[in-house]
Structures are given as C-alpha cells and as structure tokens.
Amino acid sequence: MAKVRIQNFSISVDGFGTGEGQTLEDPFGHAGHRLHDWFFPIGMFGPPGPEGIDLALARFGWDAVGAEIMGRHKFGPQRGPWPDDGWEGWWGDEPPFHTPVFVLTHHPRPSIEKEGGTTFHFLDASPEEALRRAQEAAGEKDVRIGGGVDLVRQFLAADLVDEMHLVIVPLVLGRGERIWDGLEGIESRFRVESVATPSGVVHQMWSRTRD
Amino acid sequence: MAKVRIQNFSISVDGFGTGEGQTLEDPFGHAGHRLHDWFFPIGMFGPPGPEGIDLALARFGWDAVGAEIMGRHKFGPQRGPWPDDGWEGWWGDEPPFHTPVFVLTHHPRPSIEKEGGTTFHFLDASPEEALRRAQEAAGEKDVRIGGGVDLVRQFLAADLVDEMHLVIVPLVLGRGERIWDGLEGIESRFRVESVATPSGVVHQMWSRTRD
Numbered sequence: 001m002a003k004v005r006i007q008n009f010s011i012s013v014d015g016f017g018t019g020e021g022q023t024l025e026d027p028f029g030h031a032g033h034r035l036h037d038w039f040f041p042i043g044m045f046g047p048p049g050p051e052g053i054d055l056a057l058a059r060f061g062w063d064a065v066g067a068e069i070m071g072r073h074k075f076g077p078q079r080g081p082w083p084d085d086g087w088e089g090w091w092g093d094e095p096p097f098h099t100p101v102f103v104l105t106h107h108p109r110p111s112i113e114k115e116g117g118t119t120f121h122f123l124d125a126s127p128e129e130a131l132r133r134a135q136e137a138a139g140e141k142d143v144r145i146g147g148g149v150d151l152v153r154q155f156l157a158a159d160l161v162d163e164m165h166l167v168i169v170p171l172v173l174g175r176g177e178r179i180w181d182g183l184e185g186i187e188s189r190f191r192v193e194s195v196a197t198p199s200g201v202v203h204q205m206w207s208r209t210r211d
Numbered sequence: 212m213a214k215v216r217i218q219n220f221s222i223s224v225d226g227f228g229t230g231e232g233q234t235l236e237d238p239f240g241h242a243g244h245r246l247h248d249w250f251f252p253i254g255m256f257g258p259p260g261p262e263g264i265d266l267a268l269a270r271f272g273w274d275a276v277g278a279e280i281m282g283r284h285k286f287g288p289q290r291g292p293w294p295d296d297g298w299e300g301w302w303g304d305e306p307p308f309h310t311p312v313f314v315l316t317h318h319p320r321p322s323i324e325k326e327g328g329t330t331f332h333f334l335d336a337s338p339e340e341a342l343r344r345a346q347e348a349a350g351e352k353d354v355r356i357g358g359g360v361d362l363v364r365q366f367l368a369a370d371l372v373d374e375m376h377l378v379i380v381p382l383v384l385g386r387g388e389r390i391w392d393g394l395e396g397i398e399s400r401f402r403v404e405s406v407a408t409p410s411g412v413v414h415q416m417w418s419r420t421r422d
Contacts, residue, residue, distance in 0.1 A: 013379075013398075013415075014391035015225050168224075168379070170403035170415070174395025180225035184385025187224075192381035194413045196405035202413050204224075204381070 003142045003162040004131065006152055007061030009179075010035040010167040010201075016176035017149035024077050027090060029176060035169050038199045053197045061165060066141025067134040068097055071151035072105040075120065081107050088112050089120065100137040102130055104151065127151075127158045149177035156183055164190070164206035214353045214373040215342065217363055218272030220390075221246040221378040221412075227387035228360035235288050238301060240387060246380055249410045264408045272376060277352025278345040279308055282362035283316040286331065292318050299323050300331065311348040313341055315362065338362075338369045360388035367394055375401070375417040 011017050012035065019031030028035060038050055039058055050058055072078075076087050089095055089112075098117040105122050112120040123130055134143045145155045155161050166179075190206040197203065222228050223246065230242030239246060249265055261269055283289075287298050300306055300323075309328040316333050323331040334341055345354040356366045366372050377390075401417040408414065 013226070014389070014394075168413075170405070170417075171398050172391050172394050172396060174391070174393075178225070180383050180385070182385075183225075183383050185383060187382050190381075192411060194381070194407035194411070196407050196413065200403060200405070202379075202405050202407065202415075204413075206381075 002066070002135065002138060002140055004145060004155070004160055005061075005065070005142050006145045006147075006155070006161055006164040006166075007065075008039060008058055008165060008167060009147060009152060010039065010169055011179050012169055012171040012173040012176075014172050014174065015178045015180050016173040017147065017152065017179045018176050019173055020175040022073060022077050027077070031171075031173055031176060034171055035173075038167065038169065038201045050199065053195060053203070054199050054201070057165065057203050061144070062096075064141050065099060065144045066138025067099050068101045068144045068146045069130050069134050069151070069155075070101060070103055070146035071148045072103060074146055074148045074151070075103045075105075082109055088114065091118075094118070099141075100134070101146070102134050102137075104130055127154050127160055131155075131160055149179050152179060153182060156186060159189065161206075162208045166204040166206065168202040168204060170200055213277070213346065213349060213351055215356060215366070215371055216272075216276070216353050217356045217358075217366070217372055217375040217377075218276075219250060219269055219376060219378060220358060220363060221250065221380055222390050223380055223382040223384040223387075225383050225385065226389045226391050227384040228358065228363065228390045229387050230384055231386040233284060233288050238288070242382075242384055242387060245382055246384075249378065249380065249408075249412045261410065264406060264414070265410050265412070268376065268414050272355070273307075275353050276310060276355045277349025278310050279312045279355045279357045280341050280345050280362070280366075281312060281314055281357035282359045283314060285357055285359045285362070286314045286316075293320055299325065302329075305329070310352075311345070312357075313345050313348075315341055338365050338371055342366075342371055360390050363390060364393060367397060370400065372417075373419045377415040377417065379413040379415060381411055 019029030021029040038054055075089055094116040095114050095118040101120050103120055103122050106124050108122045108124050145152060189208055191209050193205045195203050230240030232240040249261055250269055286300055305327040306325050306329040312331050314331055314333050317335050319333045319335050400419060402420050404416045406414050
C-alpha cells in the first residue's frame with residue numbers, strides 16, 4: 001500500500017530542522033549547509049556525495065515517490081503575496097523531483113511546469129486535503145512530505161505519516177525551527193530504529209505501528 | 212591524565228535531560244523512568260539490567276572514577292534552605308558512588324558519610340572551584356560530572372569537560388530541562404562518535420579535541 005513518508009530530514013542534535021534567518025543565499029539560515037553536509041548532492045549538485053549506508057538511505061528517499069508536498073519556505077524565501085520576481089524554486093531548470101509537487105501556501109498561484117517531469121502546484125489547503133490531492137497524483141506510489149519543519153510538524157501532529165527518516169547531525173544549532181515542538185509523546189505511535197554511520201550522523205527510522 | 216567525564220547521561224530525542232516537575236516520587240518529573248529504562252539498574256536496583264554494548268558502555272561510566280560532582284537536584288528534591296528531614300540522597304544506606312561526591316548548593320551543610328565509601332560534601336562553589344576540590348579528592352582518577360542538566364550545561368559552557376557520553380532515547384518529552392540551551396556551536400570543540408544498540412538508544416561519545 002502506498003505510504004506517506006518523510007525522508008532525509010536532517011535535524012541538529014538539539015532538534016532544529018533549520019536555522020534562523022532564511023534568505024535567498026541561505027535557505028537554512030545560520031545553519032548554512034551544515035545540516036546537509038552528509039547528504040549533498042545525491043545527483044542534485046554533482047559530486048562528491050555520500051557513500052555506503054548514507055548513500056543507500058538517501059537514495060531510498062527518492063524511491064517509489066509519486067508526489068511531494070512541501071511548505072512554502074521550502075519552495076522559496078518569499079513571505080506574503082508572491083512578488084513578480086520570476087521565482088520558480090531553488091532548483092534551476094530541472095528540479096530533482098520529477099513528479100508533481102504540491103506547495104502549501106495561503107497565496108495560491110498558477111502551476112509551474114519544469115523540465116524532467118516536475119510540476120509545482122500551489123494549494124491553500126489543510127494537510128489532509130493536500131494529502132488527498134497528492135495521493136491522487138501519485139497513484140500507486142508514495143507521497144513524500146518534503147518539509148520544511150513546520151509542514152513536517154503539521155503532518156506528524158495530524159497523524160498522517162507512515163514513515164519518517166530523520167538524520168541526526170552532531171551540531172548544536174541553538175536557534176531555528178524545532179521539529180519536536182508540540183509533539184510530546186508521539187513516539188508511542190512509532191517503532192524507532194537507529195543506525196550510526198561513519199560520516200558522523202545517525203539515521204533514525206520512525207515507522208508508524210498499526211494495530 | 213585524569214579526565215573530566217559526563218557518563219550515561221540520557222536525553223530525549225528532543226534534548227531534555229529531565230522532565231518537568233521533580234518530586235520525591237519522580238526524580239525525573241513527568242519523564243518518570245523512561246529516560247533510564249535502558250540503564251537500570253547497573254547494580255543499583257537489582258536485575259534486570261542492560262546487556263551487550265549498553266552494559267559495557269554503562270559500566271564504563273563507573274570505571275576509574277575517583278570523585279563525582281553533582282547538582283543539588285540530583286541529590287534531592289528539596290529547594291532553598293535544607294529542611295530538617297533527615298534526607299541523605301535517593302540511594303539508601305550504600306549509594307553506588309563509592310567515592311567522595313561534591314554536591315553544589317548555595318546552602319552548604321556538614322558532610323554525610325555513607326556505607327561503601329561514599330561521602331557527600333556540600334559546596335557553594337563555581338564549577339572551576341568544585342572541579343579543583345574533586346580532582347584533589349580523586350587523585351589520579353577521573354572526575355565524573357553527574358548531572359543534573361543544569362550542572363552539565365555549566366561544565367560544558369565553562370569548557371571543563373573532556374568526555375561526554377550521551378544516551379539519546381527515542382522519546383519526545385516535550386517539557387523539562389534542555390541540555391543544549393546556551394551551547395550553540397560547542398560541537399566544534401569535540402569529536403563525536405555514535406553507536407545505535409538494539410535497545411533502541413543511541414550512545415554518543417563527545418571527546419574534547421586538543422590541538
């Protein structure tokens with residue numbers, strides 16, 4: 001059965017999924033690339049990339065995914081009504097998604113079709129509603145919840161997530177957006193497995209238990 | 212050379228070293244025993260205890276330790292001036308320390324000698340001063356920084372720690388005392404190794420790098 005998955009979601013050891021102060025130059029604010037040093041580039045920005053178990057787990061995040069849902073801040077640094085700035089995401093002409101991508105925003109706008117099969121759709125919708133749309137688009141494939149932090153928290157709080165792959169990076173970020181806020185006790189709904197790899201990160205797989 | 216070590220320090224995945232609301236019945240507040248399920252009892256409260264790597268790492272926490280420094284809340288639930296309640300710690304007649312233990316408190320009181328070599332001394336002192344006292348007492352052995360959370364944070368902030376063994380437990384506690392507050396960027400002073408064990412926890416060893 002198709003699943004709803006969070007994949008390759010890096011957090012600092014103090015629980016921040018992104019730093020403070022997102023800008024065009026720093027999508028993760030003061031965290032810079034430090035949360036994702038283990039990951040880049042997985043075919044996104046050229047070599048070098050991860051190896052071994054890091055590579056296998058990272059690639060799995062792109063396996064059998066038929067659609068993604070992302071928050072607006074993953075799509076771009078803008079706030080409020082969309083400016084007329086020609087922004088079409090951080091990823092250039094051929095984004096790495098190759099599927100429909102549903103961007104949650106209070107400011108809907110026309111879809112953007114990119115090369116390689118990625119189309120960005122903009123929805124002002126609840127997590128449940130967005131998921132219904134994404135599942136329709138994904139067919140028998142899975143839906144990935146792409147982040148940012150706030151989106152991941154919303155989907156976890158609504159108990160819509162089947163699998164969550166966290167990557168705990170040994171950094172103390174100190175500031176930013178915390179993934180766990182408001183989620184006290186959610187471990188009771190999951191089975192958790194961890195593996196540490198030589199790159200220094202810990203991969204943690206949270207699998208929703210079903211009675 | 213003798214070291215300053217934090218050992219077997221359990222934190223939730225959201226970074227809390229203890230829960231909210233310490234009481235006589237619940238030394239870790241609403242966390243209950245959940246942060247330490249992997250650990251109990253290591254000769255403290257009888258079987259069953261951890262096995263395998265969990266056991267080896269837990270026991271290492273008691274190896275070559277010549278003195279401990281603890282915060283007042285690790286010693287007892289009292290606040291303010293000591294009441295005349297006969298309190299001598301949570302650990303009964305023979306505490307598991309078997310060394311001098313220096314309890315940091317703004318309310319000094321006479322030392323308490325227990326069976327098995329544990330003596331509690333009460334100091335109103337800075338981390339540096341307390342460490343000097345503990346190192347004198349420990350001789351060639353190491354000094355363990357025993358917690359609670361606030362004490363650990365103080366010693367980390369003062370850069371007095373050589374080794375820190377954290378145990379990351381897959382719980383979202385949501386409330387309590389966060390170990391990482393005020394410590395942004397301290398990973399730059401440490402080399403970090405992690406190992407996941409079948410009990411579900413991740414052991415993380417932070418070793419101070421020296422140029």
